Amino acid sequence: MGGKAESRGSEFSPVPSSEPLGGLQTGDWRVIAGRSPLRYALVLLAAIVPAGAAALPFDFVYLRDIDPTILQDIRYAGSNNFVGRPLPGYEAAECVVTRDVARRLQAAQAELRPRGLSLKMLDCYRPVRAVAEMLAWSQDGVETAAGRRYTPRIAKQDLFRLGYIAVRSSHSTGAALDLTLVEIAADNSAAFDPAKDYADCTAPAALRAPEGGVDMGTGYDCSDVKAHTAAQNLTPEQRRWRNELVAVMARQGFVNYAKEWWHFSLPGAGATTYVFPIRPRR
């Protein structure tokens, strides 16, 4: 779910997770500044920048800083997800990606907006600890109503074996994304109600939990063959939306994961996985 097995094989990081320290560090500044007055300016700057703010590793950005028109609903930062609670590491509902990925998303958005469409990000960079939490959830033996909505035909302990949950996720590299399309003029106002008994993720859109996007044939994070991008049992319109999303992302170099219509990654974008938490933007 949610990025789950999408990072098998070459997408797996071959190296241990590392805690990056950010682009500018005190040590760097000493090298840059030497004994010049610049050094003192940099020390002053360090004193006035709040701890934690802008603490993204080198080359990571908040997507909102690159393109604020791209919609975001970062599901693991809240309780509207298959685990049913915010995942560790999601301290803010912000899409964080590498700068290269952000620029490509901006280009895709520029193509879509004149047509009345928008991208909507559902997950971006995912801290390693959140991935571990998903794996633990899949093996805890506890079935919940919320969980079953996302896995209507699969026992959750089988999700790992079947490739729906992975030990490592390409999301943790910052170069993988979950997203959908939104018709800007449509009524996307229906809000998710955690107390409501929605039909499972493979049911008709009117019966599923609302997601504020076009009807892709299943909900996000649906562990089911109907969520496979090439699934046959879709309406022509659902098929058209999936093709549209795959095509606009492909034009920017992204590759879809065949078991999840919503998951895309940038091939060769690096294998290092990260553990830094997603903190509020300044």
Ligand SMILES: [Zn+2]
């Ligand atoms: Zn994903």
